[in-house]
Amino acid sequence: MKRKLRMGMVGGGNDAFIGAVHRIAAFMDGKIELVCGAFSIDPQISKQSGEDLFVAPERVYLNYEEMIEKESLLPDGERMDFVTIVTPNFLHFAPAKLALENGFDVVVEKPMTVSVEEAKELQETVERTGRTLCLTHTYSGYPMVKQAKAMVKEGHFGKIRKIIVEYPQGWLSRLTEREGNAGAAWRADPKRSGKSLVMGDIGTHAAHLAEYVSGLKIEELCADLTTFVEGRLLDDDGSVLLRFENGAKGVLMASQISAGEENAVRIRIYGEKGGLEWANEDPNNLIIKMLDQPRQLYRTGNAYAAPYTLSSFATHNTRIPAGHPEGLLESFANIYRNFTLTVTAKREGRTPTAEQQDFPTVYDGVRGMTFIDTVVKNNEGTEKWTKFVV
Ligand code: NAD
Numbered sequence: 001m002k003r004k005l006r007m008g009m010v011g012g013g014n015d016a017f018i019g020a021v022h023r024i025a026a027f028m029d030g031k032i033e034l035v036c037g038a039f040s041i042d043p044q045i046s047k048q049s050g051e052d053l054f055v056a057p058e059r060v061y062l063n064y065e066e067m068i069e070k071e072s073l074l075p076d077g078e079r080m081d082f083v084t085i086v087t088p089n090f091l092h093f094a095p096a097k098l099a100l101e102n103g104f105d106v107v108v109e110k111p112m113t114v115s116v117e118e119a120k121e122l123q124e125t126v127e128r129t130g131r132t133l134c135l136t137h138t139y140s141g142y143p144m145v146k147q148a149k150a151m152v153k154e155g156h157f158g159k160i161r162k163i164i165v166e167y168p169q170g171w172l173s174r175l176t177e178r179e180g181n182a183g184a185a186w187r188a189d190p191k192r193s194g195k196s197l198v199m200g201d202i203g204t205h206a207a208h209l210a211e212y213v214s215g216l217k218i219e220e221l222c223a224d225l226t227t228f229v230e231g232r233l234l235d236d237d238g239s240v241l242l243r244f245e246n247g248a249k250g251v252l253m254a255s256q257i258s259a260g261e262e263n264a265v266r267i268r269i270y271g272e273k274g275g276l277e278w279a280n281e282d283p284n285n286l287i288i289k290m291l292d293q294p295r296q297l298y299r300t301g302n303a304y305a306a307p308y309t310l311s312s313f314a315t316h317n318t319r320i321p322a323g324h325p326e327g328l329l330e331s332f333a334n335i336y337r338n339f340t341l342t343v344t345a346k347r348e349g350r351t352p353t354a355e356q357q358d359f360p361t362v363y364d365g366v367r368g369m370t371f372i373d374t375v376v377k378n379n380e381g382t383e384k385w386t387k388f389v390v
Pocket residue numbers: 010011012013014015016017018019038039040041042063064086087088089091109110111136137138182183186200201
C-alpha cells in the first residue's frame with residue numbers, strides 16, 4: 001500500500017482523556033491519518049473536536065452508526081480503513097461489531113466489552129470476517145517488557161515459579177465520581193463500566209501483563225474485592241491469588257485507593273535460576289536478578305554483545321538510541337505500528353512477521369473479560385478457588 005491507513009474515531013473528542021493519546025500514538029510513525037469521527041456523545045463537542053483536528057466537516061458524524069454507514073458508501077480511495085473506539089466500556093462492543101461487519105478493522109480500548117458473552121461474540125465476528133482487532137493493553141508495548149518476555153521464553157530463568165504483578169493508583173481515594181469528574185463518573189457506574197471498577201479499569205492490564213511476559217495462562221484464582229470509599233457503587237481495590245498452567249503461583253494487586261500512587265505498574269517474575277523486575281514508572285530499565293550473581297540492568301536501545309543482545313522484539317519496538325527516554329506514548333505507538341504493519345501485510349497478501357503480529361488481539365480481550373468475571377464470581381461466592389475457563 002502506497003498510502004497512509006485512514007482512521008476514524010468513536011469518542012476521543014475535546015471532552016475525553018485517552019482519545020488524544022491514541023492520536024499521538026497513531027500519528028507517531030507517519031503511517032496513519034485521521035479522516036473522520038463521531039468524537040463525542042455531545043454533537044456540539046464532536047463538531048468542535050472535528051474542526052480542531054482539521055477533519056472535513058462532512059465527515060464529522062452524529063453517531064458511530066451514521067459514520068460506519070456513510071463511510072461504507074464512500075469510494076475505495078476515500079473510505080476509512082479502521083475505527084478506533086475510545087468510548088466508556090459499555091460502548092465498545094456495538095461499534096466494534098458494526099465496524100467489523102462492514103469490513104473495517106478495529107482498534108478498541110480495554111476492557112474489550114462489559115461481558116464475556118459480548119467478548120466471545122466479537123471473537124466470532126473477527127474469525128468470520130477475517131478482520132483485525134487490536135486491543136490497547138498499553139504496557140505490553142514497551143521494549144523492555146518485550147525483552148522480559150523474550151528472556152522468559154528462551155528459558156533464561158528456568159521453569160517459572162512465581163509471578164507478582166501490581167497496579168496501584170490513588171486517584172479514586174475520594175468519591176471523585178461525585179466531584180464533576182466525568183471519567184470517574186462512568187467508571188464508577190456499573191451500567192457503563194461493567195461488573196468491576198478496579199478490575200475493568202486496571203486489573204485487566206495487570207492480568208494481561210502477567211500472561212504476556214510469562215507466556216503462561218491463568219488457570220484458577222482466589223479473589224478479594226473491596227469498596228473502601230463510602231458511597232461508591234463498585235469495588236475500588238482488589239487482591240487476587242493466581243495459579244498458572246505450569247504450576248507457577250502468582251499474586252495480582254490492582255487498587256485505585258492506594259493514596260499517593262500514580263500509575264505504579266510493576267511486574268516481578270521468578271524462575272528456578274533467577275528473576276526479573278520491570279516497572280512502568282522506570283520503563284527503560286529491566287532488572288535481572290540471577291541466583292548467585294550480581295544484579296544486571298538491561299536498558300532500552302543498547303547494542304549489547306552476545307549473550308546480552310536484546311531480542312528482535314525489543315529492538316523492533318525501539319525508536320531512538322539508548323539514553324533518550326522512551327515512554328508510554330512510544331509504547332502506545334508500538335501497538336499502533338504493529339497493528340498497521342499487520343493490516344498492511346494482510347491487504348498485500350503477505351504473512352506479517354511475528355514481531356509485526358505482536359499486539360493484543362480479540363483473544364486477549366476474551367481472556368480479560370473472563371478474568372473480570374472469574375474474579376467477581378470468586379469474590380461473591382464461597383469456593384476457595386475458581387477455575388478460569390475461556
Ligand atoms: P472519557 O470519559 O475521558 O472519554 C470518553 C469519550 O467517549 C468522550 O469523548 C465521550 O463524549 C465519548 N462518548 C461517549 N459516548 C459516546 C458515543 N455514543 N459516541 C461517541 N462518543 C461517545 O474516557 P477515557 O478515560 O478516555 O476512557 C475511554 C476508554 O479508554 C475506556 O474504555 C477506558 O477504560 C479506556 N482507557 C484505557 C487506557 C489505557 O491505558 N489503555 C487509559 C485510559 C482509558
